[in-house]
Amino acid sequence: QDAIDRKEKRSESFKTAVHGLETDTPALKTEELGRRAPQWVRDNLVTMCMRCKEPFNAITRRRHHCRACGYVVCARCSDYKAELQYDGNRPNRVCQECFIFLTGHTVLEDREGKHKGILEKGAAEVSSRSLLCSSLQLLDKNSKGGTRGWFVIPQDDPLVLYIYAAPQDVRAHTSIPLLGYQVRDMPQSESRHLFQLAQSRQVFTFVADTEELKQRWMKAMARSAAGITHPEEEEEDADE
Numbered sequence: 027q028d029a030i031d032r033k034e035k036r037s038e039s040f041k042t043a044v045h046g047l048e049t050d051t052p053a054l055k056t057e058e059l060g061r062r063a064p065q066w067v068r069d070n071l072v073t074m075c076m077r078c079k080e081p082f083n084a085i086t087r088r089r090h091h092c093r094a095c096g097y098v099v100c101a102r103c104s105d106y107k108a109e110l111q112y113d114g115n116r117p118n119r120v121c122q123e124c125f126i127f128l129t130g131h132t133v134l135e136d137r138e139g140k141h142k143g144i145l146e147k148g149a150a151e152v153s154s155r156s157l158l159c160s161s162l163q164l165l166d167k168n169s170k171g172g173t174r175g176w177f178v179i180p181q182d183d184p185l186v187l188y189i190y191a192a193p194q195d196v197r198a199h200t201s202i203p204l205l206g207y208q209v210r211d212m213p214q215s216e217s218r219h220l221f222q223l224a225q226s227r228q229v230f231t232f233v234a235d236t237e238e239l240k241q242r243w244m245k246a247m248a249r250s251a252a253g254i255t256h257p258e259e260e261e262e263d264a265d266e
Contacts, residue, residue: 060094062112067091106125
């Protein structure tokens with residue numbers, strides 16, 4: 027019974043895990059895992075292993091693709107071989123989760139019971155259920171240099187801004203609780219569409235690609251900063 031429960035749990039997890047990671051990518055059904063070639067996640071869409079969440083680097087942690095689910099994973103997380111039907115049942119490099127699912131074998135390291143931390147929300151999953159998500163630039167304190175990333179306000183956590191390095195990363199590198207912040211408009215500078223979040227001495231300066239996107243972010247952030255978690259709440263306040 028325990029084996030059956032684990033099998034069912036693993037099957038359910040793969041319905042999400044191998045779902046298409048881009049809007050134009052067809053979903054890979056659980057029963058098709060290993061039977062059909064997956065759509066590979068592009069290298070430039072992730073900065074960390076999509077399994078263990080460790081950042082990639084050019085020397086000690088390089089990118090590899092799981093031939094079963096198409097995830098971008100590190101060498102340690104893809105150090106497994108499984109026979110794939112779509113490749114004539116030849117052994118192929120797969121990630122640990124696909125190895126367990128396809129072979130039924132267990133491995134010493136089992137992450138199934140780990141509790142996800144606050145930042146361990148996949149960007150693709152969160153973005154698909156977000157109030158707003160897009161690429162933005164967060165400027166340094168001197169407002170000269172800055173870091174470009176993928177910014178998301180999730181529907182299920184609408185008072186927090188999550189910042190990812192890339193739109194398919196499986197872990198956010200930081201988050202900003204928006205409640206109580208003031209949203210400030212800033213004049214356009216050198217064709218840059220600037221706005222700020224400010225609270226006491228803490229100030230964040232953002233750059234949007236267009237004026238329209240800037241206005242959308244300012245509206246969304248102001249709503250979250252005021253503690254409004256659903257658009258209908260804003261409409262009710264306006265009626266009163």
